Amino acid sequence: xxxxxxxxxxxxxxxxxxxxxxxxxxxxxxxxxxxxxxxxxxxxxxxxxxxxxxxxxxxxxxxxxxxxxxxxxxxxxxxxxxxxxxxxxxxxxxxxxxxxxxxxxxxxxxxxxxxxxxxxxxxxxxxxxxxxxxxxxxxxxxxxxxxxxxxxxxxxxxxxxxxxxxxxxxxxxxxxxxxxxxxxxxxxxxxxxxxxxxxxxxxxxxxxxxxxxxxxxxxxxxxxxxxxxxxxxxxxxxxxxxxxxxxxxxxxxxxxxxxxxxxxxxxxxxxxxxxxxxxxxxxxxxxxxxxxxxxxxxxxxxxxxxxxxxxxxxxxxxxxxxxxxxxxxxxxxxxxxxxxxxxxxxxxxxxxxxxxxxxxxxxxxxxxxxxxxxxxxxxxxxxxxxxxxxxxxxxxxxxxxxxxxxxxxxxxxxxxxxxxxxxxxxxxxxxxxxxxxxxxxxxxxxxxxxxxxxxxxxxxxxx
Amino acid sequence: xxxxxxxxxxxxxxxxxxxxxxxxxxxxxxxxxxxxxxxxxxxxxxxxxxxxxxxxxxxxxxxxxxxxxxxxxxxxxxxxxxxxxxxxxxxxxxxxxxxxxxxxxxxxxxxxxxxxxxxxxxxxxxxxxxxxxxxxxxxxxxxxxxxxxxxxxxxxxxxxxxxxxxxxxxxxxxxxxxxxxxxxxxxxxxxxxxxxxxxxxxxxxxxxxxxxxxxxxxxxxxxxxxxxxxxxxxxxxxxxxxxxxxxxxxxxxxxxxxxxxxxxxxxxxxxxxxxxxxxxxxxxxxxxxxxxxxxxxxxxxxxxxxxxxxxxxxxxxxxxxxxxxxxxxxxxxxxxxxxxxxxxxxxxxxxxxxxxxxxxxxxxxxxxxxxxxxxxxxxxxxxxxxxxxxxxxxxxxxxxxxxxxxxxxxxxxxxxxxxxxxxxxxxxxxxxxxxxxxxxxxxxxxx
Numbered sequence: 001x002x003x004x005x006x007x008x009x010x011x012x013x014x015x016x017x018x019x020x021x022x023x024x025x026x027x028x029x030x031x032x033x034x035x036x037x038x039x040x041x042x043x044x045x046x047x048x049x050x051x052x053x054x055x056x057x058x059x060x061x062x063x064x065x066x067x068x069x070x071x072x073x074x075x076x077x078x079x080x081x082x083x084x085x086x087x088x089x090x091x092x093x094x095x096x097x098x099x100x101x102x103x104x105x106x107x108x109x110x111x112x113x114x115x116x117x118x119x120x121x122x123x124x125x126x127x128x129x130x131x132x133x134x135x136x137x138x139x140x141x142x143x144x145x146x147x148x149x150x151x152x153x154x155x156x157x158x159x160x161x162x163x164x165x166x167x168x169x170x171x172x173x174x175x176x177x178x179x180x181x182x183x184x185x186x187x188x189x190x191x192x193x194x195x196x197x198x199x200x201x202x203x204x205x206x207x208x209x210x211x212x213x214x215x216x217x218x219x220x221x222x223x224x225x226x227x228x229x230x231x232x233x234x235x236x237x238x239x240x241x242x243x244x245x246x247x248x249x250x251x252x253x254x255x256x257x258x259x260x261x262x263x264x265x266x267x268x269x270x271x272x273x274x275x276x277x278x279x280x281x282x283x284x285x286x287x288x289x290x291x292x293x294x295x296x297x298x299x300x301x302x303x304x305x306x307x308x309x310x311x312x313x314x315x316x317x318x319x320x321x322x323x324x325x326x327x328x329x330x331x332x333x334x335x336x337x338x339x340x341x342x343x344x345x346x347x348x349x350x351x352x353x354x355x356x357x358x359x360x361x362x363x364x365x366x367x368x369x370x371x372x373x374x375x376x377x378x379x380x381x382x383x384x385x386x387x388x389x390x391x392x393x394x395x396x397x398x399x400x401x402x403x404x405x406x407x408x409x410x411x412x413x414x415x416x417x418x419x420x421x422x423x424x425x426x427x428x429x430x431x432x433x434x435x436x437x438x439x440x441x442x443x444x445x446x447x448x449x450x451x452x453x454x455x456x457x458x459x460x461x462x463x
Numbered sequence: 464x465x466x467x468x469x470x471x472x473x474x475x476x477x478x479x480x481x482x483x484x485x486x487x488x489x490x491x492x493x494x495x496x497x498x499x500x501x502x503x504x505x506x507x508x509x510x511x512x513x514x515x516x517x518x519x520x521x522x523x524x525x526x527x528x529x530x531x532x533x534x535x536x537x538x539x540x541x542x543x544x545x546x547x548x549x550x551x552x553x554x555x556x557x558x559x560x561x562x563x564x565x566x567x568x569x570x571x572x573x574x575x576x577x578x579x580x581x582x583x584x585x586x587x588x589x590x591x592x593x594x595x596x597x598x599x600x601x602x603x604x605x606x607x608x609x610x611x612x613x614x615x616x617x618x619x620x621x622x623x624x625x626x627x628x629x630x631x632x633x634x635x636x637x638x639x640x641x642x643x644x645x646x647x648x649x650x651x652x653x654x655x656x657x658x659x660x661x662x663x664x665x666x667x668x669x670x671x672x673x674x675x676x677x678x679x680x681x682x683x684x685x686x687x688x689x690x691x692x693x694x695x696x697x698x699x700x701x702x703x704x705x706x707x708x709x710x711x712x713x714x715x716x717x718x719x720x721x722x723x724x725x726x727x728x729x730x731x732x733x734x735x736x737x738x739x740x741x742x743x744x745x746x747x748x749x750x751x752x753x754x755x756x757x758x759x760x761x762x763x764x765x766x767x768x769x770x771x772x773x774x775x776x777x778x779x780x781x782x783x784x785x786x787x788x789x790x791x792x793x794x795x796x797x798x799x800x801x802x803x804x805x806x807x808x809x810x811x812x813x814x815x816x817x818x819x820x821x822x823x824x825x826x827x828x829x830x831x832x833x834x835x836x837x838x839x840x841x842x843x844x845x846x847x848x849x850x851x852x853x854x855x856x857x858x859x860x861x862x863x864x865x866x867x868x869x870x871x872x873x874x875x876x877x878x879x880x881x882x883x884x885x886x887x888x889x890x891x892x893x894x895x896x897x898x899x900x901x902x903x904x905x906x907x908x909x910x
Contacts, residue, residue, distance in 0.1 A: 038719045040555060042525070044548035047798055048541070049531035062506040068513060068532045085507035085583075118551050141720045177721055177843060184723065184843045225848070227871070227908035228689045258500075260608050260643055260652075340506060375838035377850070381608075381643050381652040384867055386850025388838030408839040408848040408869050457686075459839070459848035459869020459908040 001026050001164070002052070004098055006072055007156040010054065011096040013079040015158055019056035019063070019086055021322075022096075023157040024079075025295060026052045026070070027337040030114065031149040036125035038141065044118060053337040054078050056086040062319070066338045098162035103299045105292040106285045109168045111197040113148035121146050124172070124205050131206035132176050135213035138220060140184070141177040144209070148197075155297035163297045169288070169443060170199040171432055174212040180220035185405075187215025188390065192432030192443075194290045215372075215391055218403050225392065225407030225458055231367030232409065232456040233360055233395060237428035238372040240446030244348045244435065245378040246385045246413030247278060251305050252331075252343040253320040255380050262383045262414050263311060271311045272417035275353055275451075278306040280315055282330055282346035288432035288445040289346040296332035296341050303329045306417075317343045335440040345435060347445035353423025357450035360422045362398040368458060369393045369400050370409065372431075383413035389458075408459040416453050424450030464491055464618045465630040471533060472622030475517060475542060479624050484520040485542075486560050486623035488756070488797050489513075489533070495583075496613040499590040505609075507587075516797035519545040520560060524552040529798040560625045561757035561779035561789060568753045568760040569744035573633035575660040578614050581636075586612050589638065589665065597640050597655075597671040603679045605650065606643040613637055614662055621758035629758035635749075636662035637892060638670050644678035653678025658749060658892045677831065681852055684866035687909040693827040693882065694870060694905045695820055695856065698889045698897025700830050701810070705895040708874060709741065709805035710842050712766050712774075713792075714781030723845045723875060724772055732772045733878035738811040739767040741776060741792070748807035750894045756795035761806060764790050767878075778803040809896035813884035817899040820883055827856040828865060828907060845874040848908070868909035872902075880904050 002010075007024060014022035031047040051068040052075060063086030067078040125144045132142040147170070154164040171192030178185050189212040191203050234242065247263075255261040263271060272278070282300030284290050291300050296318045304312050316324075317332030320343060333344035361369065374388030387409045393400045429447035468489040475487040496508040515538060516529040526549025530541045552558075590612040597607045614636035621629045637658040643650050655674030657666040696704065716722035724732060733739075743752045743761035755761055757779055765773050777785070778793035778801050793801035821829065831853040840847035848871035855862040872880070885899030 034551075040553040041551065042553070043527050043800055044551050045800070046528040046541075046544040046548060047530070048528075048537065050537075051531065059503070060500075061504045064506060064508040064510075066508075066510045066512075081509050085509055118548070122551050143719075179720075183845070184721070186841060186843050224846075227869075227906055229910060258608055259606060260650075338510060338512065340508065375835070377835040377838070379652055379834070381650050384834075384850070384852075386835035386839065386869070388835060388848075406839070406841050406844070406846050406848070407871065408835055408850055410835075410850045410867055410869055412867065457867065457869065457908060457910075459850070459871050459906075 001028060001152065001154045002070060004162065006075065007162065008096045008098055010075045010079045011156060011158050013076050014054055014056050014083050017083040019058050019083060021057040021158055022055065023155065024052055024054050025337055026154040028152045029149060029336065031147065032113065033145065033147040034121045034125055036129050036144040039129065041122055041125060049336065051337045052078065054082040055340060056082045058086040061086050062340065064340050096158050097160055098156050099160050101161060101163045103163060103292045105165065106283045106300065107194040107290050109196040112150065112168065113170055113197045114150065116197045124200065128174050128205040128209040132174055132209035132213040135210055136217055138178045138180055138217055139176050139213050140179040143175045145173045147171050153295065157297065161297050163293055165292045167194065167291055168196050169194050170196060172199065172205060172208060174209045176213045176216040178216035178220050185216050185219035187212045187219065189215065190431050192288050193286045194288060195286045219405060222403035222405040225404040227459060229455050229457050231364055232453045233364055233367060233369045234448065234451050235369060235371040236357065236424065236426045236450050237430040237447055239370060239451070240349055240430045240448045241373050241376060241433060242387055243278060243350055243448065244345060244444065244446045245376045246383065247417055248280070248345045248348045249378055249380045250383060250413060251314050253314045253316045254343045256314050257320055257323065260381050267311050267313065269311055270309050271414065272306050272309040273420040274309040275420055275423040276306055276309050276417060277304065277351040279304050279351055280345050280348045284347045284445065287347045287429060288443050294330045294332045295334045296328065298328045298330045298332060300346065301330040315343050315345065317341055333442045335442055339440050342437060342440065344437065344442050345444050349429065349447035350449065350451065352425055352427040352449050354425050355422055357424035357426045360424055360450055360452050361395060361400060364395050364398060364452065367395045368404065369395050378413060385413055386410045409456050410459060411456045419454055420451055421454055422452040426450055465620065465632055468618055468620035469622060469628065469630050472620045475538065476622050476624055478542065482521060484560050484624050486518040486621065488516045488619065488621050488795070490617065490619045490797050492615060492617045494613065494615040495586065496611060497586050497590050498609055498611050499594050500609060502591065504587055514797040515541060517541050517545040518800055519549045520558050521549050523554045523556050523558055524549045525558050526552060527800045557780065557783045559783065560623045561627060561759055563626050564759060564788065566760040566762060566791065571744065571746045571751055571753050573660065573746065573751060575634045577661045577663060578616055578634040578636060581662045593638055593640055593667045593671060596667060597642060597674060600671055600675045601679055603644045603682060604642055604675060605645055608641040608643050611639045621754065623758065627758035629754045631753045634660050636665060638665050638667065640670050640674040642674040642678045645682050649682060651678045651681040656892060680854065681864045681866060684852060684864035686867045687865045687907060689908050689910065691904055691906055693824055693901060693903045695817065695827060695829045696900040696902065697829065697831050698887060698899060699891060700833050701900045702891050702893050702895040702897035703833060703836050705808045705810065706893070707840050707842055709808050709895065711874065712776060712805065713803045714775050714777035714785060715803045717775050718781050718784050721843050723843060727772050730772055731770050733767050733770045734881040735770040736813060736884045737767055737770050737878060737881055738765065739808065740765050740811060741805040741808050743806040745807060747890045748896065749890060749892045750807045752806065755791045756793035756801040759789055759791045761791045776803060776805055805894065807894060809888065810884055810898060812886045812888040812898050814886045816887055817885055820885055820899055820901050821856050821861065822859040824856045825858055829854045829856055829861060830870060847871060847874060868907055871906045871908065877902055
């Protein structure tokens with residue numbers, strides 16, 4: 001992308017006012033998307049975004065500038081702006097010599113989506129549309145989306161690091177509306193992996209479509225969700241997002257540094273049920289949050305955060321790790337070259353337990369079974385969270401019975417962690433997600449086996 | 464800058480082949496952001512972003528491509544991609560670009576030159592002053608987690624083969640403070656802000672006070688029992704609900720059978736006190752703009768008039784499909800085709816202040832904040848349930864703080880159950896203005 005000599009010159013300029021550390025992050029992102037809605041191929045879209053972000057550290061201050069102009073003059077102007085922004089430091093002038101490091105990707109690409117004819121992508125949309133509409137006459141609207149992105153990054157810093165990655169992601173989603181006597185309901189299903197067009201060798205788009213349509217039809221029969229505190233069984237895969245929100249964010253070192261998380265200062269303590277082992281793993285091949293290197297050039301790692309209920313470690317980016325005199329854990333990520341990196345999760349999951357999931361249901365007299373959670377939000381300061389349920393059922397006398405309509409689940413992350421009283425042996429990763437933090441979105445994966453929480457608050461509309 | 468963007472748009476559009484329609488949106492944005500922590504600059508960001516989006520319609524098919532760069536070679540390949548993409552779209556005789564409709568552009572003063580002359584050191588000083596002020600405001604403030612200053616100047620141009628040629632610019636600045644209050648046993652977080660087109664007019668005291676009050680007044684919060692009662696939504700919460708209600712009134716939702724208000728035009732859908740207006744021509748609105756995403760003039764649209772559903776909003780395409788005209792509601796950035804949606808919503812305010820509304824309620828809850836609203840609302844069925852925190856209202860006064868509960872209803876019922884619209888309109892940094900709203904018969908789920 002940018003040749004080594006220019007990268008060295010840029011970094012030398014960036015440290016020209018005494019910065020202690022400088023970094024250039026170059027990104028070239030190409031994306032394509034196709035959308036079918038209302039029985040029509042509405043549009044094919046192509047996007048291209050290319051630029052560099054340069055940051056300079058002086059003491060506790062960071063100067064940052066970005067530019068879409070990758071010429072020598074463009075890069076040097078940005079480098080100078082970043083150096084000025086960090087103001088005068090005492091690091092002295094640094095000459096930068098880069099040495100290239102190659103990290104092999106955990107997610108090798110078989111078929112680059114850009115090499116696939118657009119007509120083939122359009123055919124997939126039509127196949128899915130027909131399959132969804134074929135599920136039942138009550139399906140009144142179908143929307144099908146395809147998207148791929150290739151993100152090539154190059155990172156060089158004043159410590160001499162020069163590295164890069166080529167990240168390809170492909171996704172497919174179907175949303176259906178079903179019309180019944182009691183109004184409209186919706187169902188959605190999506191798949192996405194860090195892989196190329198070979199995604200469609202693993203998934204049949206008509207299966208994805210039918211799943212979405214059946215979800216919408218099921219909800220037509222659903223009754224309002226109950227209100228109040230209930231025993232909640234969370235199904236495999238679909239509930240991982242809860243632990244991402246309710247615990248993961250509180251284990252990010254930037255929150256810890258500001259003491260703005262309930263987990264600060266608790267390493268070595270029992271913070272969860274002994275059943276719980278929580279892992280963040282950027283190396284999981286082809287998962288949505290996987291990569292070879294993070295956006296600071298650090299190789300992806302498998303990090304055990306909580307083991308058998310005991311807090312082991314937090315997640316770290318370069319900035320926070322430097323302040324603590326330790327190594328980054330490979331969790332420094334950013335939305336694009338226009339953003340500063342932050343501590344971010346990758347693929348976050350609860351490791352497998354030992355109980356048969358059928359026994360967990362059978363052992364629950366009354367409660368709800370949540371097959372799929374939607375988006376959520378957490379107050380990292382005190383751990384309070386809220387999640388939408390997009391597919392849920394009542395549990396009566398140890399059996400899953402009627403579907404219930406959408407509602408929210410609320411609770412407190414640390415309390416939920418300590419109260420998990422059953423953990424299944426059916427671990428699965430969930431749907432691809434986008435995690436938002438401080439205005440930046442990054443791709444993340446999550447997963448869980450089936451598990452039970454004795455008391456969560458369901459906010460339904462049934463009194 | 465605007466002239467350059469328009470000229471660039473002209474050059475792209477001039478390359479249209481016979482029978483081909485081309486529309487180009489070209490933008491340039493300059494931003495700075497200062498974050499301070501513990502008396503020092505934590506980060507300083509300065510940046511200029513540019514981008515272009517090109518839409519091509521040919522043989523009744525549409526294609527689109529965008530790029531985050533205005534380099535000539537990039538623009539060339541973006542146009543080629545858009546043309547190629549157009550060969551794969553479905554044939555649709557209603558596809559067309561917006562026609563100039565003669566509605567005059569409101570002249571809004573959305574650009575303040577002072578953004579350009581406000582020095583870096585002054586920006587840093589402002590953020591540091593806000594941090595110090597917030598730290599010393601209340602002994603229960605444990606930590607000022609972050610204080611940000613940000614400003615931006617944006618220029619956008621839309622040019623098309625239909626004769627649309629529009630350019631506008633705006634400026635903005637804001638400060639925010641996030642405060643953690645409490646101690647060993649309990650912490651609560653609160654957020655405050657001030658927004659102005661001129662950074663010299665930012666109100667630090669207002670931002671600081673808001674952040675401190677919103678965090679400290681929740682200390683000691685308990686989980687309430689489940690019941691049905693009246694709630695008063697704080698202005699920030701009302702604004703979030705208005706945004707969702709606005710999304711159900713888009714021509715696109717209507718066209719595709721996804722609006723819960725389809726077939727309800729002319730019906731009573733809300734309490735008679737509800738008049739919902741989308742008015743980007745009001746310069747007080749944070750999202751005020753002279754033109755929409757297709758370059759047509761924005762206008763004042765009354766969506767719900769004294770409880771009666773009056774209209775849906777349209778861009779040129781949904782208007783054409785539904786035998787209506789564009790209402791100037793095309794929304795987009797340079798990386799997407801024009802969508803349709805409300806731009807600057809507000810309710811016509813009532814008479815009374817929040818405290819006076821509360822004084823008339825025996826048992827209720829003031830909802831200070833909601834979380835997970837977007838995941839908890841189904842804008843197609845109207846069902847909603849959202850996490851919330853707030854303060855008990857007992858015998859007309861604010862009482863103990865409450866947390867870890869949800870409020871739920873349906874959007875349809877909620878609009879009809881509005882008891883009173885407050886007079887305390889606030890022009891928030893969002894696409895909807897806020898005011899206090901009292902709503903009866905809401906399910907509060909707690910212990």
